[in-house]
Amino acid sequence: MTTTLEITDNTAAFVEKAPLERYVAPEKPSLVGMPRAALADALGELSVPEAQRKMRVQQLWHWIYVRGFTEFDGMSSVSKELRAALAEKFTLARPEVVAEQVSVDGTRKWLLRLPGETQGERPHEVECVYIPDSERGTLCVSSQVGCTLTCTFCHTGTQRLVRNLTSGEIVGQVMAARDKLGDWPGGVRPSDGVIPAGDRCITNIVMMGMGEPLYNFESVRDAILIMADGEGIGISKRRITLSTSGVVPNIERAGAEIGCLLAVSLHAVNDELRDTLVPLNRKYPIADLLEACRNYPGASNARRITFEYVMLKGVNDSIEEAKALVRLLKGIPAKINLIPFNPWPGSKYDCSDWDQIEKFSQVVFDAGYASPVRTPRGRDILAACGQLKSATEKLSARERMALRAMAMTD
Ligand code: SAH
Numbered sequence: 001m002t003t004t005l006e007i008t009d010n011t012a013a014f015v016e017k018a019p020l021e022r023y024v025a026p027e028k029p030s031l032v033g034m035p036r037a038a039l040a041d042a043l044g045e046l047s048v049p050e051a052q053r054k055m056r057v058q059q060l061w062h063w064i065y066v067r068g069f070t071e072f073d074g075m076s077s078v079s080k081e082l083r084a085a086l087a088e089k090f091t092l093a094r095p096e097v098v099a100e101q102v103s104v105d106g107t108r109k110w111l112l113r114l115p116g117e118t119q120g121e122r123p124h125e126v127e128c129v130y131i132p133d134s135e136r137g138t139l140c141v142s143s144q145v146g147c148t149l150t151c152t153f154c155h156t157g158t159q160r161l162v163r164n165l166t167s168g169e170i171v172g173q174v175m176a177a178r179d180k181l182g183d184w185p186g187g188v189r190p191s192d193g194v195i196p197a198g199d200r201c202i203t204n205i206v207m208m209g210m211g212e213p214l215y216n217f218e219s220v221r222d223a224i225l226i227m228a229d230g231e232g233i234g235i236s237k238r239r240i241t242l243s244t245s246g247v248v249p250n251i252e253r254a255g256a257e258i259g260c261l262l263a264v265s266l267h268a269v270n271d272e273l274r275d276t277l278v279p280l281n282r283k284y285p286i287a288d289l290l291e292a293c294r295n296y297p298g299a300s301n302a303r304r305i306t307f308e309y310v311m312l313k314g315v316n317d318s319i320e321e322a323k324a325l326v327r328l329l330k331g332i333p334a335k336i337n338l339i340p341f342n343p344w345p346g347s348k349y350d351c352s353d354w355d356q357i358e359k360f361s362q363v364v365f366d367a368g369y370a371s372p373v374r375t376p377r378g379r380d381i382l383a384a385c386g387q388l389k390s391a392t393e394k395l396s397a398r399e400r401m402a403l404r405a406m407a408m409t410d
């Protein structure tokens with residue numbers, strides 16, 4: 001069941017899917033993704049005296065986010081009584097991983113199962129992708145099931161169902177990935193694929209999976225603040241990037257309330273084309289978007305804003321457009337990421353030819369932007385957002401098992 005929401009305050013209105021806020025909450029909520037203040041309140045409900053709550057939160061925080069515990073048992077600094085009381089009301093559950101694919105280049109993709117809208121109905125699913133190299137491990141995290149926006153080159157935009165993820169489901173992706181990677185003290189790393197040197201498998205986070213993070217602001221904010229908390233997961237805000245298609249009013253808010261790095265999906269240098277590629281542009285045109293970027297708190301040469309530009313053959317990939325792109329971004333501390341289009345079944349675009357991408361990138365490079373082309377990763381496992389989900393949606397249970405088995409042995 002999908003409802004649509006007509007935006008009427010603009011002459012060239014665009015149709016947006018309405019997000020579904022309902023879902024079957026688990027009987028026992030997970031403490032994963034609960035901000036410290038909510039955790040303190042939860043302890044209050046269990047009659048922990050107020051004077052002790054801060055200290056208890058600190059202890060739990062350590063077991064959950066530094067040690068990766070999935071059960072209250074074994075939390076040796078927490079009294080037996082409190083552990084039992086916690087276990088009665090709460091869990092430390094993360095989203096269930098229902099499929100895993102490992103690419104020949106070490107990229108790992110997980111399909112995660114989340115509670116659906118009604119009891120007994122099929123569960124919701126999102127993806128999370130791990131992209132390792134020798135120095136860093138980047139986790140690409142989803143913020144919504146599907147997306148209310150309808151960018152014409154994006155497969156997630158075609159998905160019918162949209163639901164905002166909770167903060168717990170967003171942080172839960174990091175926790176589930178760390179579980180799978182053995183990325184906890186004393187954990188066992190996978191024997192296949194590349195894992196970066198150093199003591200942590202996940203060093204960077206990008207909110208570039210399914211969904212528009214700035215349309216799920218509070219949950220994304222709470223989740224990022226938890227990921228960045230120095231006494232827990234501890235991934236610095238300078239290593240967390242939020243990608244937006246251009247929800248202008250929330251860009252300033254993201255700067256003030258989150259403070260992570262920003263990436264903007266630009267994809268076109270004039271409003272006419274951007275209106276079709278990224279229909280949200282009809283509401284927030286390029287000039288407004290770039291103004292918000294110019295004012296983004298904390299943007300500097302050391303903390304540049306990334307502009308993403310998907311290379312679509314014959315659509316946005318001319319040399320004139322490359323020149324216009326560097327002109328447009330003049331004065332903004334920017335990085336440019338040229339993304340080869342990742343085609344999906346039924347998509348109406350082709351990826352630009354490689355020599356055209358090189359010519360385009362040369363213009364960008366000559367203007368002073370380093371290494372502008374993002375190497376496509378995990379192509380053999382369909383790494384564009386939304387594709388693992390749709391591939392498995394059509395599969396029977398047996399085929400899903402086969403897919404999982406294949407992913408294990410690939
Ligand atoms: N909704 C947010 C974040 C998720 S999409 C946004 O749009 O920024 C993450 C990035 O992948 C965006 O830059 C998006 O434009 C790009 N993208 C989507 N589909 C793609 C495809 N098929 N090929 C290449 N890039 C794609």
Ligand code: SF4
Nearest residue numbers: 147151154157211245
């Ligand atoms: Fe949504 Fe981003 Fe895809 Fe556009 S590119 S439909 S905003 S996920």
